[in-house]
Amino acid sequence: EAELEDTVVPVVAQSRVAARMWSTPLAMLFIDGGHTYEAAFDDYVSWSGHVQPGGILAVHDVFLDPRAGGQAPRFVYSLAIASGLYEELPMVKTLGILRRRAPGDVPVEISSRRDW
Numbered sequence: 798e799a800e801l802e803d804t805v806v807p808v809v810a811q812s813r814v815a816a817r818m819w820s821t822p823l824a825m826l827f828i829d830g831g832h833t834y835e836a837a838f839d840d841y842v843s844w845s846g847h848v849q850p851g852g853i854l855a856v857h858d859v860f861l862d863p864r865a866g867g868q869a870p871r872f873v874y875s876l877a878i879a880s881g882l883y884e885e886l887p888m889v890k891t892l893g894i895l896r897r898r899a900p901g902d903v904p905v906e907i908s909s910r911r912d913w
Contacts, residue, residue: 816843
């Protein structure tokens, strides 16, 4: 027995509905749901704003080679990176792991831009 009753909160509901009702900042968000672009995007948009600074966004089934698997999880993983809100951590097999940046933690590729 993992004894995670005080750590893991199971919720049985449609993802979008649960996210609207959720108010507690998340230390970890694990996205492993539908593999359509719509479902993956909906999970990302609905839940990523709940990840607290320093928290983890983990996206399952991120296949770098399109021939190895669906690309919807990779799409949302790439969106999170492109947002600048997350820093990329080493992947574990097909699990993409990102850490939410703290306010003021501006990536070098953004702070060094001088195109204004």
